[in-house]
Amino acid sequence: MRVLINAFACSPYRGSEAAVGWNIPRELAHLHEVTVLCGDLRAERPNWTDLTSYGLDRVPFRVAYVAPTRFISLLERLHRLPGCWILYYAAYNLWQRRAYRKARELQAEKPFDVVHQLNMIGYREPGYLWKLAVPFVWGPVGGAPNAPGAFLRLFTGTGRLKVGLRTLLNEVQKRLCLRARRAAKRARKIWAVTAADEEMIRSVWGRACTRMLEVGTDSTLPGTVHHLAPGEVLRIVWSGVHTSRKALPVLLHALARLPKGVVHVDILGEGPETVAWQKLAHRLGVEGALAWIGKKPRNEALDKMREAHVLACPSIKEASSVVVIEALSLGLPVVCHDACGMGTLVTETCGVKIPLRDPETSIAGFADALRRLLNRPEQVAALSRGALERAKGLTWAAKAAEISRGYEESAEGLKSADNADGHGRGAGYPCNPCKSVDKIVREKSADNADGHGKGAGYPCNPCQSVDKIDREKSADDADGHGRGTGYPCNPCKSVDKMESADNTDRHG
Template sequence: MGLPFKKPVWRGFYFHRELLRNSNQSAIENFFLKNKMPNNLNFLYFDFPSKFTRWKKGSRGVHFYYVLWQWGAYKQVKAIHKEKPFDLVHHITFASVRQPSFMGNLGIPFIFGPVAGGEKAPWRLRFRFGMRGFLLDSIRDVINFFVRFDPFMRMTFKQADRIYVTSYQTKKLIPKGYHKKIKIKLAIGIDKKGLFDSFGEKKLNYNILYIGRFLYWKGMDIGIYAFNKLLKNEPFARLTMVGKGKEKKRWMNLVRKLKIEDRVDWIPWVDRDSISDIFNRHNILLFPSLHDSGGMVVLEAMAHGLPVVCLALGGPGIIVNTLSGKKIPVHGKSIKKIEFELYDAIRYLLPPLSFKRYSQGALHRAKDFTWTKLVSSIYSKPIK
């Protein structure tokens, strides 16, 4: 992403990426029909002819196409740089530690990231994935192992003046010789307009919420077992599952096996206007993801005053602190132990006094992750 500036041009709504694929152009132009465009912001667009874009269809072709796109984008920026020099270049997307950038070849200050991808589910928890999930995660481990040996990635790490990664696990994938350049920084944020000052008169109930894709590594099989334990002591509790995905059938079968169908509600994806209403009808977000690099729903829930119960892994493990929810350490623990601790955390947060304290803590913590603060933290110190 080419970004010429004397001062940060982003002001906390979304990252305005200077160099994008052509398919982004109409969305950007429509946005600025309704919003004022900063005078110091310009967009460049690059894409290959349509006969090449078919390569990006499918999970395998898209990665090859992306590397080609990065090279073509670099060549375009290089030509422009000769006429109108850039001060700095910042690579943002793909936000993957497995995908290189060639922008460091411009010979100007180069920021790489935040990038993700090193988050890893503990082995003992993978036995709940099913055969397909277990195999996919094992393949992912092998691919991640070779990141440190990839010549394109080593070039990227070497040329970068700063490297931002979303977790300590991702940092471990990068050769130690470059660790002095690395800082931990999430690649997600929220708009100030999405923050609330208080949780208002939220009705206290025992409604637990999960929002997200129904995927094997989201950990909701563990979450469902934890909720089942909660019902033994709080029989009026409810769990709402919002989303869709390949694991829906397996999770629904688990709910039937535990005979708790009458306490679990299933809602497909909803539009953003409906999300706030869903948050306001619940008191706790349960999000036991095993390797989420971010966890946008965690920020959104906290911005609505919901304490979060998660695992101490990936992005959620960084976002949630001791005042905004409960994060469960997993290393060295059995699945049964983790299920119990998730249940215990939910039960701890349910009483009115506890909920109000942690709800305020969630609102306060969400303010640490605005786009404005994220951008300012990256550009506050000049690159020497």
């Protein structure tokens, strides 16, 4: 089966969205003929750099790279200015339009059987692949949950404003993002990351969906059982971009409630909240228990995780978090909130989950969880064994197999729908073939009344003069479409009608 996947972020070296965009197509390439649309917004082109560094000849799928324009890169740079973060979404949308144009070119060269919108996983930007006359699948889809308002007091002024505004926009976009609704309506299969995402898709968009975590375990990571000796310092690792929703202050406040000298925390990553968090650590008197490691290459970050006894992940708005899945693969127990994708990933056999209600509940919960591990060090080894066992059922290969079944169901569903009318969908039928045949039958009756039979090369009214047909062909060619043997109607009119109904700007 020929599959086109829109995976904007795709890298063999990085985590998060880039890991999703790399690992799922990599596993699907064992099952299908896969082409991946990927790209960048930044002028430095990190995704392209990673792929070429890895070696395009080693990549198991076809790479269709879509480069950013100078304007897109300019918007990406400007979004880093205070209050301009929304420009990122403008840049990303422009890239998606370019990706759609590339997809149309690829589809014209050799049609695909299924197209898949993979990442970024947020529902706000569904891309434009759903406008192609090909079975469309979408997901895993995330982004519906909101950060609880009670946590705003833990954020800095900028972080509080950003999270509050994002929450407001999230509720508006869920209901008013018409393009996302249209994409969902056209999708033959939708996967949702969390219970909140599933609820949005079912209740707001009125579509059925299936739950699926977007991350998978890496079977190449050598996991081991971690042990904590009695009286040994509990080594904790925290990893992520330093933004408000990652909620590191929850852990810092929890550390302040523990005796000094019993824990050590390695903090990986960097971001806009780094300085504010360092100042908070100083005010709480816990800076001596912390090591600010900074942003490191993935291999170095994994090495630092291997040195730890437990991963602390206090995020309050997350999908499933690649760092959590990596921790499980390494045999590292996880302390996290019982929310988002983490609430599904982590079980009582491999970690400790804290209810996500308010800051006091979270701070007390994290402090109690760490205190219990210190008082019962044998629990670290027990949870570590559980983490390794849990990781076995969450592999990328298993996830790809499930997605592949979705592809087959979508393609089979299209075939069944066509056959219900007695017509199979041929490669050249971009429109509904049943409507085309009905029109032909009606025109054939009118033609026969004039004494004309339907010519094999003229699926539309053959009474039209050859000059008129030539003029229509010229009009088609002016739009970049020749009249192919499989186009029973004017393909430009078909595409124009489809696109104008979906988007008056005719993106692509």
